[in-house]
Amino acid sequence: MLETITSPTLLIDEKICRRNISRMAEKAAKHGMELIPHMKTAQSHIVGEWSREVGIREITVSSLKMASYFSNKGWSTIHIAFPFNPREINAFNELASQQKLSIQLVNPVVTQLVAEKLTSAAGFFIEIDAGYGRTGVPYQQTAIIDEILAAAEKNPLFSFRGFYIHPGHSYYTKDIVGIYEESRLALAELKALYIAKYPTIKTRIGDTPGCSVMDDFGDIDQLGPGNFMFYDVTQVGIGSCSLADIAVALAVPIVDIQVEKGEILVHGGGVHLSKDVLYEPDGSKNYGEVVYLREGAAWEIPKQRSYVKSVSQEHGIIKASDELLQQVSVGDLIGILPIHSCMTADCMKSYYTINGLHIDHAEGAS
Missing domain, CATH: 3.20.20.10 (Alanine racemase)
Structure with missing residues (x-):
């Protein structure tokens, strides 16, 4: 898949x-x-x-x-x-x-x-x-x-x-x-x-x-x-669930890595995730949590957190941990757990299971 x-x-x-x-x-x-x-x-x-x-x-x-x-x-x-x-x-x-x-x-x-x-x-x-x-x-x-x-x-x-x-x-x-x-x-x-x-x-x-x-x-x-x-990252913050209970993740391609800045640029922005946001303790913005994608298996939650720090229409910039920077390359896919899954699903208008089955969405119906 x-x-x-x-x-x-x-x-x-x-x-x-x-x-x-x-x-x-x-x-x-x-x-x-x-x-x-x-x-x-x-x-x-x-x-x-x-x-x-x-x-x-x-x-x-x-x-x-x-x-x-x-x-x-x-x-x-x-x-x-x-x-x-x-x-x-x-x-x-x-x-x-x-x-x-x-x-x-x-x-x-x-x-x-x-x-x-x-x-x-x-x-x-x-x-x-x-x-x-x-x-x-x-x-x-x-x-x-x-x-x-x-x-x-x-x-x-x-x-x-x-x-x-x-x-x-x-x-x-x-x-x-x-x-x-x-x-x-x-x-x-x-x-x-x-x-x-x-x-x-x-x-x-x-x-x-x-x-x-x-x-x-x-x-x-x-x-x-x-x-x-x-569920979604907002619900995790409230205490409704854990990250392991979030059932959707946006798969995004990595298009650039800036190791010296600790940042990764992905094709995945506001038109995909929405612009719903949470705030980190230092006041910085969080548009979604990074997970690793594994072929034919559930995504994996990293030991070190990385998250989407900013989005524009198509761009997403990830504040990357050392662990993430060491594990990925340009052209790889990573997953983003959404801040608000309802809005992300509405933006994307369809889903695929981790085994490649297409799942319908009302907004994507012809």
Whole structure:
């Protein structure tokens, strides 16, 4: 496989990816919860099939376009976890006539517009904000929730599925336990308030840091993380996983080595890795961690760290360890573990396994 690579190529280690999926499915089962993974990271039918093999039947996506890509492939329901865009209602109706869908609502105005124009049966979750602040109805504002429910009830095709929280601030603070406590309490309070009228409603929480490290989810019904399938260097820093759990690596050719500067130039820049960045203790930037690529085998984590210190459109400059400088030559391939695997996968639009099998990606589909 490696000898055929001539330009930046995203590799996926099937064994690691399957292990990550199985581990999260086992955690959900242990707590009597459903795992409904977010496919925004993998965006792949084949990875979806790996998920189906551990019993997953419903998935989450982040756009109507992604829902269309996954539709009619045997998924019981596809949930679009982004505040619904009413300009897409006609396209949504068409897809919902073929595939069971649900959407995310955050205000009564959009709910009213959807209720007026919905022609195919669909469900909805109300997104709740319990502290993140990005989007959603603040959980204390039940008057807004009541307005959303009243507007939705005007169309019998519209069914309330429950409450959804994405506590994305778990990416930015070490107090994941505290974040989960506030999220769990908010969901529990809302469920208790509305379950008499809506006895089938569920509560769902979806963020990889919390779903990875927590082992007490209280009475939450469903887990909905996405990045856990691949993980990345950001998740390592948070404590969600180890470098050995990262399932994707960008293979890049070495085009120049400056031993005296301790730098290596690779063909692999922002259009391949994205420009997501972490910061080293000295304030320097890190765009990805270097690994060694081995033919027909998983990549190997070096004993001495090397990382991508800067990127432009096509260029990447690696701050190289002595070990790396001694092991590689111009023309060799090295691997880069991404800072944000979702964005790197979206940039690259396809994968290859370490054995050369092509893995599809929604953005690369014709």
